[in-house]
Amino acid sequence: MLEVRGLASRVGAFRLGPLDLEVGSGSSLVVLGPSGAGKTLLLETLLGARKPTAGRIFLDGEDVTGLPPERRGMAYVPQDLALFPHLSVRENVLFSRKARGIKDPNPKELQEVAALLGIEGILDRRDVRTLSGGERQRVALARAILARPRLLLLDEPFSALDPHLRREVQEHFRGLKAELGLTVVYVTHDQEEAFLLGEKVAVMMRGRIAQVGPPEVLYSRPASLEVARFLLVRNLFPARVLRTSGQEAVVGVGPLKMVVRAVHPPTPYPPAPGAEVHIGFRPDEVLLIRPDRPLRPGMNCNIYSARILDFLDVGERRVLILETEGGLRLDCYLSPRAVRDMKVEPGETVRFHVRPEAVILIP
Amino acid sequence: MEPPSPRLGAGAVSLPRRGAVGLLRAYLAAGLGLSFLFILAILVAPAAYSLPRGAAALLASPHTLRALAVSLFAATLASSLAMALALPAAYTLSRWSFPGRNLLDTLLDTPVVISPVALGATLLLIFSSPPGQAFQQHILRVVFAFPGVVVAQAVVAFGLQVRVARAAFDAVDPRMELVARTLGSDPLHTFLRVTLPLARRGLLTALLLGWARALGEFGATVTLAGATLGRTGTLPVAIYLSLGALRLDEAFALTLLLVAVGMAALATVRILGVGRE
Numbered sequence: 001m002l003e004v005r006g007l008a009s010r011v012g013a014f015r016l017g018p019l020d021l022e023v024g025s026g027s028s029l030v031v032l033g034p035s036g037a038g039k040t041l042l043l044e045t046l047l048g049a050r051k052p053t054a055g056r057i058f059l060d061g062e063d064v065t066g067l068p069p070e071r072r073g074m075a076y077v078p079q080d081l082a083l084f085p086h087l088s089v090r091e092n093v094l095f096s097r098k099a100r101g102i103k104d105p106n107p108k109e110l111q112e113v114a115a116l117l118g119i120e121g122i123l124d125r126r127d128v129r130t131l132s133g134g135e136r137q138r139v140a141l142a143r144a145i146l147a148r149p150r151l152l153l154l155d156e157p158f159s160a161l162d163p164h165l166r167r168e169v170q171e172h173f174r175g176l177k178a179e180l181g182l183t184v185v186y187v188t189h190d191q192e193e194a195f196l197l198g199e200k201v202a203v204m205m206r207g208r209i210a211q212v213g214p215p216e217v218l219y220s221r222p223a224s225l226e227v228a229r230f231l232l233v234r235n236l237f238p239a240r241v242l243r244t245s246g247q248e249a250v251v252g253v254g255p256l257k258m259v260v261r262a263v264h265p266p267t268p269y270p271p272a273p274g275a276e277v278h279i280g281f282r283p284d285e286v287l288l289i290r291p292d293r294p295l296r297p298g299m300n301c302n303i304y305s306a307r308i309l310d311f312l313d314v315g316e317r318r319v320l321i322l323e324t325e326g327g328l329r330l331d332c333y334l335s336p337r338a339v340r341d342m343k344v345e346p347g348e349t350v351r352f353h354v355r356p357e358a359v360i361l362i363p
Numbered sequence: 364m365e366p367p368s369p370r371l372g373a374g375a376v377s378l379p380r381r382g383a384v385g386l387l388r389a390y391l392a393a394g395l396g397l398s399f400l401f402i403l404a405i406l407v408a409p410a411a412y413s414l415p416r417g418a419a420a421l422l423a424s425p426h427t428l429r430a431l432a433v434s435l436f437a438a439t440l441a442s443s444l445a446m447a448l449a450l451p452a453a454y455t456l457s458r459w460s461f462p463g464r465n466l467l468d469t470l471l472d473t474p475v476v477i478s479p480v481a482l483g484a485t486l487l488l489i490f491s492s493p494p495g496q497a498f499q500q501h502i503l504r505v506v507f508a509f510p511g512v513v514v515a516q517a518v519v520a521f522g523l524q525v526r527v528a529r530a531a532f533d534a535v536d537p538r539m540e541l542v543a544r545t546l547g548s549d550p551l552h553t554f555l556r557v558t559l560p561l562a563r564r565g566l567l568t569a570l571l572l573g574w575a576r577a578l579g580e581f582g583a584t585v586t587l588a589g590a591t592l593g594r595t596g597t598l599p600v601a602i603y604l605s606l607g608a609l610r611l612d613e614a615f616a617l618t619l620l621l622v623a624v625g626m627a628a629l630a631t632v633r634i635l636g637v638g639r640e
Contacts, residue, residue, distance in 0.1 A: 049541050069544035076545040082538050086560040098556075099548035147546045 001025045002151050002183065007055035009045045016041045016207045018055055021185075023151075023200070025060070028177065028184040030198030032191065034230060038207040039187040043155055046185070048072055059150050070099070075149035079156040081140040083128040089139055090123045096147035109146060116176060117142050134165050141173070145180065152184045158193060170196055191231060195219070203227050221262075221360060225278055228362055233280040235330040236362075241277060244270035249361065251279055255326035259301045261356035271363060278362040283319065285358035286332035289351040290342060302354045306330075308346050320344060322352065406626070409619040418616035427617065429593055430601040434578055435624075437509070437597060441516035442524070442574040449521055449569065453528035454558075458537070468529075474522030483515055483586025490587075511588030512595050516580045520573035527572055531565020532558070567635050575628040579621065598624075 001024050008017035016038045023029040033039050044050045046057060048069040056065045064072045075096075084092050091098070094110060114120045117138040122131065131139065137158070144152055157173075158166045174197065177184055188194055194201050195215040202212040211223040222228035228236060239251040239258070249260045249270045260279060262270075271277060289295065289303065306322035309329070318339050320332040332352065334344065344350070413421075421427060456468055474482060489495050490505050498505075505511045535558055543553040559566070581599035588595040590604060598621045605614035 044541075047541065047545055049544075068549075069541065070547050070549050072545070074545055076542055078538050078542060080536075080538070082536065082542040084539065084543075084557060084561075086563075095543065095548070096546035099543070099546055099552055143546065149545075153545075 001058075001060055002029075002185065003058040004046070005056050005058070007042075007045060007052050007057065009041055009050055009052045011041055011050075014038065014041070014207065016045065017052075019209045021202060021209070021212075023183055023185060025183050026181040027199050028182075028186065028197060030186045030188060030194040030201045031204050032188055032194040032198075032201050033204030035189055037204045039189075039204060040155070041207075042204070043076070043153055043187055046153060047074055047076055073150035074153055075144035075147045075151075076153045077140050077144050077155065077157055079159065081136055081160075083131075083136060083140055083143075085127075085129060087128070089119070089125045089128055089131070092128060092139060093119075093123070093142045093146055095143060113142050113145050116179070117145075133161050134169060137161065137169055141176075145182070150183065152182050154184065154186045156188050156190070157186065159188070159190060173197075203230065205230065222280075222362060225362055228278070228280050228360065232282075233360060234283050235286070236278055236280040237328060239277050239279045241271050241273050241275045243273050246270075248356065251277065251361070253279060253326075254328055256304060256324060256328065258354070258359060259356040260359040260361050262361060271361070275363075280360045280362065281354050281358050283331040283333040285354055286322070286330060287353045287355075288320075288332065288334065288338070288342060288344075289353055291351070299353050302356060302359075303351060304353075305349055305351045308344060308348050308350060311344060311346055318344075322350070406622060409615045409622060413612060413615040413619050416612045416616075418612070418619060421613050421616040422620055426592070427601070427613075427620070430596050430598050430617070431620065433509070433512070433593075433595070434597040434599075434621075437512045437516055438574050438577040441513045441577045442520045442570060444513070445517040445521035445524055445573055445577075446528075446570050449524035449528050449573075450566070453525050453569075454532050454554075456525075457529050457532035471525050472522060474518050475526070479515075479519060479580065479582030479584075480586055482518060483583035486511075486515060486518065486583065486587045506587060507589040507591070507595070509588070509594055512584050512597060515583035515587045516577035519580050519583055520577040523576050524569045524573040527569035528562075528566055531562040531569065534565060535561045564635055568632050571628055571632045571635070575625055578624060578628070 002021065004019065004021040006018040006020065008015070008019075010016065019042075021029065021031075031039055031042060041050070045052050048064075048067060052065065056063055058064065059073060064074075084095065087095070090105065090110075093114070094105070094107075097104070097107070110123075111120075114123060119135065119138050119142055122135055122139070125131065128136065128139065137160075141157075158170050161169060170193065176182075186194070186197055198215060200212060201215050201218050203210045203218065205226055210227050211218060213221075218227075218231065222231055222233060225236065237253045239253045242250045242252050242257065244250070247262055247270070249262075251258050251260055258279065289299070295303075304324050306324045308320055309323050310321040312319040312321070318334045318336060320334060321329065322332055323329050334342075342350075452471065456464065456471075477485075487506060490499060490511075503510050505514055539557055539561065540553050543557045544550070548556065578597075579599060580597075581603065584595070584597060585600055585603070590596060590600045592601065592604065596604070598617055602614050602617045602621070605611075605617060
C-alpha cells in the first residue's frame with residue numbers, strides 16, 4: 001500500500017504539490033493530467049530520483065522517503081520502456097536478479113512470468129531492438145514484475161502501441177494485475193486509458209491533484225470547471241440556480257430553463273437558489289428527437305429546438321453544431337446510422353432533449 | 364472568405380534562383396572535391412618522396428625504431444592516464460548539476476584552445492616552481508625527461524578526451540540508469556552494467572582519439588621534455604630534428620610512418636563507431 005503525505009517538489013519555477021495520495025494493496029491509481037501537469041516529476045519523486053522539498057512517502061507502512069531508488073521496492077516502466085539495448089531479452093528480464101547477485105539463468109519465477117506474459121518464445125532473442133512493439137511492452141513488464149516490487153509505476157505504458165494492439169495489451173494487463181495482486185500507479189494523459197485501467201483516478205493539474213475518485217464519479221461530476229474542460233465535457237455554460245426540490249434543481253441557462261438531477265451530487269446539494277454555477281453535458285447526451293415519432297416516455301422536460309449550424313464528419317461519429325433559440329451553441333454527437341435515418345443538414349431546425357441525470361452541475 | 368493572395372516568387376524569379384542553386388551546388392561539390400584532393404596529397408606526398416629513396420631501410424634503422432617505441436609507449440601511457448581522469452570528469456559533468464558546472468565545463472577546454480608550445484611553456488613554469496621542483500626532486504623528474512613527454516601528451520589528450528567522453532555519457536538516457544536502480548541495482552552496479560556498456564563506443568573513441576592526438580603531439584612535448592633522441596625523442600621530435608639537419612629522406616620516411624600509424628588509429632575509430640550499428 002502506498003501512502004503519500006504532503007509531498008512537494010520543485011524543478012526551476014515549477015512546483016509540485018503538496019499532495020496526498022493513497023493506493024491500497026492490490027489496487028490501482030491512475031494519475032491523469034495534461035502534459036506539463038507535473039506527472040513525470042511526481043513519478044521521479046516517488047521513485048527517489050529527486051528529493052522532495054517536503055512530505056513523506058510510505059510503502060506498506062515503511063517510510064521510504066530517504067531511501068535510494070534501489071531500496072524502495074518500486075519498479076518503473078517508463079514510456080519508452082528503456083529496455084537495455086546491450087542485453088538480450090533474458091538478461092533484460094533477469095536484470096533485477098543479477099543486480100542482487102542471483103545467477104540462475106532460468107529460475108522458476110522467470111518461467112512463470114514469461115508464461116503469463118507470453119514471452120517464452122522470445123527469451124533467447126539477442127537484440128531487443130528486433131522485438132515488435134507489443135513484445136517490447138511485455139518484456140518491460142516482465143522485467144519489472146520479476147523485481148517483485150511492492151509498487152509498480154507505469155508511465156504512459158500503452159501509448160506507443162497501435163490502437164488495436166493497445167486495447168489488447170491493456171486488457172491483458174488488467175488480468176495480470178488481478179492475478180499477481182499488483183499495486184499499480186499509472187501516469188497518463190489519455191482519459192480512455194485512465195478510465196479503462198483505474199479503480200481510482202486522480203486528476204492532476206498544474207502540480208496539484210485537482211480531484212480523486214472512481215472513474216464514474218469523475219465522469220459524471222467533475223469538481224471544477226478546469227477538470228470538466230480537461231475531461232472533455234464540451235457543452236459548458238454559466239447558469240443560475242432558479243429553484244430546487246429534493247435532488248432536483250432548475251437552472252437558467254441564458255433564456256433557457258434546464259432541470260438537473262444529480263446522480264453523484266456535489267456538496268452542498270442542492271445549491272441555494274440564486275447561486276451562480278456552471279452546467280455541462282457531454283455531446284453524446286444531446287438526443288435528437290425524431291419529428292415523425294411520439295416522444296419517448298420520460299421525455300417531459302429539457303426539450304429545446306435548435307438550428308443546425310454545421311455538420312462535421314470525424315470518423316466514428318458525426319458532430320452537429322447546434323444553436324438554440326437563446327443563442328447557446330452546443331455540440332451533439334450522432335452515429336452514422338442516426339445520420340442516415342434523419343434529415344440533418346445545415347440550416348434545418350431540430351428538437352433535442354438532454355436527460356436531467358446527464359447534466360453536470362459544477363458549483 | 365478572402366481570396367488567396369497570389370504567391371510571390373513562384374514563376375518570374377525562378378530562373379535567377381535556379382542559377383543560384385546551381386552555383387551553390389558547384390561550390391559544395393568543389394569544396395568536397397578539393398578537400399579530398401588536399402588530404403590525398405598529404406597522404407601521398409611523403410610516400411611518393413621517400414619510398415624511392417630507400418624509406419624502408421631508413422625506417423628499419425635502430426634509430427627510427429627507438430623513436431617509434433618512445434612514441435607508442437608515451438602515447439599509450441599518456442592517453443590512458445588522461446582517460447583515467449577524463450572519465451570521472453566527463454561523467455560528473457554529464458550527470459551532476461552543481462553551481463559553476465558551466466564554468467568548469469568551459470575551463471576543461473583550455474588545453475584544446477591553448478597553443479601546444481604555450482602549454483608546454485606553462486607546464487615548464489609549473490614544474491620549475493617550488494612545489495613543482497619538490498615534486499621533481501622527491502617523486503619524479505619531469506622536465507627534460509621521459510615523464511615530461513607523458514605529462515605534455517596527457518594534458519593535450521585530456522582536453523579532447525573529456526569532450527568526447529562527455530558526449531558519450533550525454534547520449535546515455537538517464538532513464539536507463541533510473542530503471543536499473545529501481546530494479547535493485549546500486550549506483551556502482553548501474554554504472555558498470557548499464558552506463559559503461561551503453562557509452563562504450565564513445566569512450567573507446569575518446570581513448571583512441573586521445574591516443575592519436577598524443578602520438579602527433581610536438582609543441583608541448585619538445586618544450587617540456589626537450590629533444591633528446593632515444594629518451595624523449597618521439598616520432599614528431601625526430602622528424603623535426605631530421606628536417607633541421609637537412610636529412611630530408613629520413614624526415615619524410617618518419618613522416619610516412621607517423622601518417623600510417625595515425626591512419627590506422629582513425630580506421631580503428633571508424634570500425635568501432637560503425638561496427639555495431
